[in-house]
Every structure is written in structure tokens, then in C-alpha cells.
Amino acid sequence: MVDVKSSRDGIVVTAFWETKPEEVGAVLEILKRFLPQAQREPGVKTFEIHQSLTEPAKFFFYEVFRDEAAFGAHQQSEHFRTLIQGEALPKLAKRERAQHKFV
Template identity: 65%
Template structure:
């Protein structure tokens, strides 16, 4: 595994999702299929998805990419287009993403 402190130019992306009512189980199934594929991408240094223990409708993503180009490539993968854009996003009531740099 990459030492995250060595990623001076790395890009951290966080996302918070809130499922539409009744969609949490469907989203969980989708992200469980998506996660191992995203983790194997060459530009991905870390990728974790979490489901809230207090509110199962909420999900938190923590992603570390080699650089901005790797993040752009990630969004063009077949698994992102099919599972996230095609299946997951329509099931969301809310989606927020932010980008960060290491300090």
C-alpha cells in the first residue's frame, strides 16, 4: 500500500451521499460491487466507502488519487459509468463532493 504522506501532489476526494427513502439497501449492493473495482484502478491510492451506523441512508466516501488526471480517468471507467452514474446516482436524495490537497 502507498504511504499517503508520499503523495505530495495527490488529490483527496470526499463524497457524502444520502439515499432516497427505501434505497439504502440497493445503494449498499451497488457500492459493494463498485468498491473493489475502484480500488484496483492504477491511479487510486486509497478508496473506502462507509455507511453511517446511526443513519443507514447516509454514505461517506474517502478517495485518494495519484493526481487530478487519475481522478478524471476514474470517472471515465466502465464501472463508474455503469454502477455510479447509471445505477447509484438516480437513487440519491443528496450528493456532495469536495476535493482536498495534502498539507
């Protein structure tokens, strides 16, 4: 039986990325390297990245962290700093992020 309360605890982060048109392939490869590492972080409950079927330069992230501390640790991880901040972000035309809570 699933503990409904514990599955709805935590902080939800969503992000929308749009790459520069010439950088779609490079960003996709970076995200393929990054995703398994992010999913293994101890404070991560869910971490999924989606690419638009109709607009391949657009990506949607859905992330659930145990708490604010886990989200902070994620942003300080080596793979986030290297792959996201160092490699991916310079290839983006647009980036939006928002934090949410469960209702």
C-alpha cells in the same frame, strides 16, 4: 520505511451521499460491487466507502488519487459510468463532493 512525501501527494476527494429511504439496500449492493473495482484502478492510492451506523441512508467516501488525471480516469471508467452514474445516482436524495489537497 514509508516515504512520507509520496504518501501525502495526490488529490483527495470526499463525498457524502444520502439515499432515498427506500433505496438504502439497493445502493449498498451497488457500492459493494463498485468498491473493489475502484480500489484496483492504477491511479487510486486509497478508496474507502463508509455507511453511517446511526443513519444507514448516509454514506461517506474517502478517495485519494495520484493526480487529477487519475481522478479523471476514474470518472471515465466503465464501472463508474455503469454502477455510479447509471445505477446509484438516480437512487440518491443528496450528493456532495469536494476536492482537497494535503497540507
